[in-house]
Amino acid sequence: MKQAIEVEDAIAPIHDGASVMFGGFMGVGTPLRLVDEIVRQQKRDLTIIGNDTARPGQAIGKLIDADCVRRVVTSHIGTNPVTQKKMIAGEIEVELVPQGTLAECIRAAGYGLGGVLTPTGLGTLAEDGKPTLELDGRIFLVERPIAADFALIFAHRADYNGNLDFTLTARNFNPLMAMAATTVIVEPQFFVPVGVLPPDGVAVPGLLVDTLVARDH
């Protein structure tokens, strides 16, 4: 059985300069208490990896506002003018990755694959000097796996062993990221006893989870 720890202790091991993945899509499925605690602990120079940077003042948008971030790997910053402004001012570096490629590259890191072969981005700015591979007459872009030091996961339910389930559109990148980071920190919406989650409904086995964050008191 795992112990749930306080949010301060869960975030404390994240060092300045760490790479951190965040589940979520426009803030939905993002571990919001973990984000707030990163801001409170004033982490610096983070590389953050996530679908988007939400909006100013919202979800991981707060990390941009609070100057926690040096680099962003993401598919979309169109809803966050602060990200765009800081990018243009050279204060943060933004690597834009097609959304499907981002998902596959994170999965590839977690699944031990050497990379992803995809036609997406070929002949566009997303190609950006990346290698290509011709296979049976078709050309593919070779995209690198995307791993991170930490994955910050929002789950619907966690049992005491750390088995996780997810719900509706709050699932998105969360289960993929739980495979792709050295340390996996989970903020579950609810805790349930072992045996409540049916084996077919668990998307992340507890042994992938390093830290469970206690519920908000």
Add this chain to the structure above:
Amino acid sequence: MKQAIEVEDAIAPIHDGASVMFGGFMGVGTPLRLVDEIVRQQKRDLTIIGNDTARPGQAIGKLIDADCVRRVVTSHIGTNPVTQKKMIAGEIEVELVPQGTLAECIRAAGYGLGGVLTPTGLGTLAEDGKPTLELDGRIFLVERPIAADFALIFAHRADYNGNLDFTLTARNFNPLMAMAATTVIVEPQFFVPVGVLPPDGVAVPGLLVDTLVARDH
């Protein structure tokens, strides 16, 4: 809403020489009525793709017994001496693929990837003249996607729209194959009304399903 059709009609479109994927692991999660009907309709020269060939007289082992098969793409034939005998006699061709690579290559076909980059099999007989790719100082085998004309799927439940769920170890290759074939034929254990399967519990959306086989009368 989809119509469920009789097993004879579901199997009739499979032409001699077709490539057919079968869900299942040692017969568990294999659509057994569909297998029996292939034997009854005396299909010939099939390329079959599946984890193993089970045992003689069992699951897709019956296809080997009944001379339906010209070629097998699989990870393991150790439990089926008939497959081994016919392979040695030159009656069927067997392509052995590491199990994880088989799963990834089937997924790659269904997910539009150009191939799979893996260290598995490198420097072994599984390499077998396949291309390799060096990326950031590591060498990977480049494995091709594995697609098929038909996927024969065993589901736990299907709703009237063809949404499928799976259970326990009967899941295995089934959801992967449902993405990777031109025509997807499903033998569900149970039918349920639309709305019974929770959205988070569906592993294969109905729009991937071409044919639902009526329950056994």
Add this chain to the structure above:
Amino acid sequence: MDATELIVKRVAQELRDGMLVNLGIGMPTQVANHVPPGMTVYFQSENGLIGMGARPPEGMEDPNLTDAGGAFITALPGAVAFDSAFSFGLIRGGHLDMTVLGGLQVDGHGHLANWMIPGKMVPGMGGAMDLVSGAKRVVVAMAHTNRGQPKIVRECALPLTSTRPVSLIVTELAVIEPTADGLVLKERAPGVSVEEVRAATAAELLAPADVPEMLAA
């Protein structure tokens, strides 16, 4: 009928029963309001849902169920939820029948540019590159001109979204199909002459002797 309504209604005529369709943010979203009666079309929200429905009743919103823009939605009976890798597997694996996207420019090769204006607006490609590279049919729904400047041009000046040509362009003036021979004018808006379409277009337009009027009932 205003321009947007004309475009959206004409695009809706491209829908077919049973299709899986992804609608881009903005004008394309409105296509969902014009599904022909009696037809079932499955709409995918790329953040992880097939079967999204309208806004939920006031006070009954689920924070874990939104569209790709983060707005609350509902799920229809038979809806399916999935992670981001699966969502883009549907798109990249050729399972998505149609996508409708906005455009900044389309050129004589059918190439679409819709994700950035260098030095001015860099929202990121989000899922656009995956959609244009992977969907079976790519329909661009956009205004024919921008402040009097043609958006259909000989060669895109803006960065491309994909080197794969789109399937159809629908504007308030015309329906245009990119072909191997060039752009073909298929339909003109009610009361608009072929010459007027040509005058508003900066790419060469092939036109048959008789170009029928768009029907947008």
Add this chain to the structure above:
Amino acid sequence: MDATELIVKRVAQELRDGMLVNLGIGMPTQVANHVPPGMTVYFQSENGLIGMGARPPEGMEDPNLTDAGGAFITALPGAVAFDSAFSFGLIRGGHLDMTVLGGLQVDGHGHLANWMIPGKMVPGMGGAMDLVSGAKRVVVAMAHTNRGQPKIVRECALPLTSTRPVSLIVTELAVIEPTADGLVLKERAPGVSVEEVRAATAAELLAPADVPEMLAA
């Protein structure tokens, strides 16, 4: 204590609390019977389950729940079921702490051959290549000799399972660790001398002055 019991009990000493472990078919399976008291070890069945339990009560077997050999099993509370791609993602992505496999030969480089004897037995590699290439620790549990012939040899004559060296070899005579310098004799079976181990081994063995006896309580 017979040879198998000695080997299996010694391998069990490699288990650590919280480990995810995959056991090969045959002798390795028996390691599960010797988990030290108070320790929690998660056993993965590669056909799609973590948390497999013993045989079910007579008459209560679920045909959808078996081990990789097709034998009925149970699932412990907190068990997790998944598809074959995820199962091998755990293995290939470095999430599997240990695998225990049988062997036909291991050579001086620590290379394992365990999946075919050309012209004689071609069961296929199943998951073995993935396991040896991907698990954090690979333990080979095998008899030291086969009909008097050493199975630990200078160079494998049989086709390799992987070019990645295994972590440890446990036989009824010795515990041997492949290192960059060669095979190191770490322990000898109770009452067996270093000379007896050398005599039964066809590869060079490095041995410290004092080689302790295996403990297999």
